[in-house]
Amino acid sequence: MRHIAAITLLLLARTCFAWGGEGHRIVGAIAAAQLDKQTAKAVAELLDDETVADAACWADEVRSDKQYDWIKPLHYINVPRGATSVDMQRDGAKGEQVVSSIAKYRDILKDTSRPKAERAQALKLLLHFVGDVHQPMHVSFKEDLGGNKLTVTSFGKKSNMHKVWDTDLIQRRLRDTKGGWATMSADLRQAITDDQRKAWAASTNPVDWANESFAITVQLYAKAPGNDGVNDDYYKQWSPTLNARLQAAGVRLGALLNDTLKAPASPKKP
């Protein structure tokens, strides 16, 4: 039985899409490394000791399970072409999306009167969505399904702009990285400066995170890959941006969890 469980987990692990599995794990591991003791304990209890990195993939692993179809629109937010920023009154009006979902599931996670299963699910969704909102192509345009329909050649293979940012650029770096995503995550975490950490952690509004992503998306569409498609030049040009998005997502996820799961302040005197 243990073997079957392990194999199932492996199969599931391979189906983590957005930020291509590795991306979500990298974000999760950066966040996990900065949890204070009490938060780490609460997280481990809610996840039944599954790692934060693995649990960050859950929302993608259940994509083929119909009972979780309601999660599908929550991975992204669409912005109209020509817009200069995310406008929640306009872009959030059509229903739930990644930005409002972060606030919603943070509130559920915080509410210790709710059942453990509900809070555990909210935690898994948060681990995932904070990653997604930092992926530029998840804050993008409806017409091409966030770049999914924007076909490009990427390192010699047919791909699309969504996949380039979910997976291909990370895979390019992993080709040169011994130890896979865990090494990449540790390297990125150690490269975060104190000033970056402070600045990223101080920005706690998911609308701002989405706006940062959207500003990058606008640039990505303005400077679409040329005839050669996505190649090492493109990778060199954009990898600092990619790294910063993964780092910022990890730092903010860690800060959000510390803030959400800290012990409630002792009741104020009347």
Ligand SMILES: [Zn+2]
């Ligand atoms: Zn996702």
